[in-house]
Amino acid sequence: MPSVLQRPATTFDLFDPLGILRAASAINQYRIHSGYHYPRSPETIRETLEARAEFLNTFAPAIVRNSRHYYAIPHEGSQTPPALFEKVMAEFHLSVKPCRPEWMNFGFIDKCYEVDEQIYDPDILRELLSARIQALNIPFDQRAFTPDMRSGI
Numbered sequence: 001m002p003s004v005l006q007r008p009a010t011t012f013d014l015f016d017p018l019g020i021l022r023a024a025s026a027i028n029q030y031r032i033h034s035g036y037h038y039p040r041s042p043e044t045i046r047e048t049l050e051a052r053a054e055f056l057n058t059f060a061p062a063i064v065r066n067s068r069h070y071y072a073i074p075h076e077g078s079q080t081p082p083a084l085f086e087k088v089m090a091e092f093h094l095s096v097k098p099c100r101p102e103w104m105n106f107g108f109i110d111k112c113y114e115v116d117e118q119i120y121d122p123d124i125l126r127e128l129l130s131a132r133i134q135a136l137n138i139p140f141d142q143r144a145f146t147p148d149m150r151s152g153i
């Protein structure tokens with residue numbers, strides 16, 4: 001009789017030795033991208049906007065609603081100067097409000113914009129994800145998945 005640890009993986013098992021949402025996704029900048037970050041790739045902006053709509057809808061309780069977000073372009077070295085950035089954002093109806101925060105060094109920064117972007121709370125997101133996984137009866141094993149656990153597909 002195989003032990004639990006020897007049980008072959010089914011299609012629906014989840015594995016992660018760290019637990020749910022404990023790696024990069026919980027220690028990054030928590031930004032829910034709106035597209036501002038990708039002015040040089042219209043395709044990425046389109047994909048981002050689609051994913052964003054679904055994410056905001058699905059994980060609404062995890063969205064932080066009171067953060068402020070800025071994008072700043074330096075005088076030198078940017079591949080997306082302000083006029084181009086504004087043009088691309090306008091094409092995607094992404095709001096950019098020029099602003100001049102007093103703490104920003106405008107000796108270095110050419111133009112700064114306040115934008116419509118949010119962050120997520122990783123702890124709340126983890127709770128929501130864990131609850132979904134449980135509700136769907138998906139087994140979660142807090143261990144690494146190894147090649148020998150493949151079910152011979």
Ligand SMILES: Cc1cc2nc3c(=O)[nH]c(=O)nc-3n(C[C@H](O)[C@H](O)[C@H](O)COP(=O)(O)OP(=O)(O)OC[C@H]3O[C@@H](n4cnc5c(N)ncnc54)[C@H](O)[C@@H]3O)c2cc1C
Binds near residue numbers: 017023025032145
């Ligand atoms: C500095 C920085 C800032 C970022 N900021 C943002 C941001 O603001 N917004 C944004 O959207 N993206 C951001 N990103 C990118 C984002 O963090 C990653 O795209 C995202 O976290 C990737 O998610 P993931 O689940 O694929 O990987 P991870 O979150 O890294 O998770 C991978 C998981 O796989 C597990 N694992 C590995 N091997 C096995 C195995 N054999 N069996 C079982 N489990 C295994 C690991 O334990 C880990 O938990 C940032 C990235 C960096 C580096």
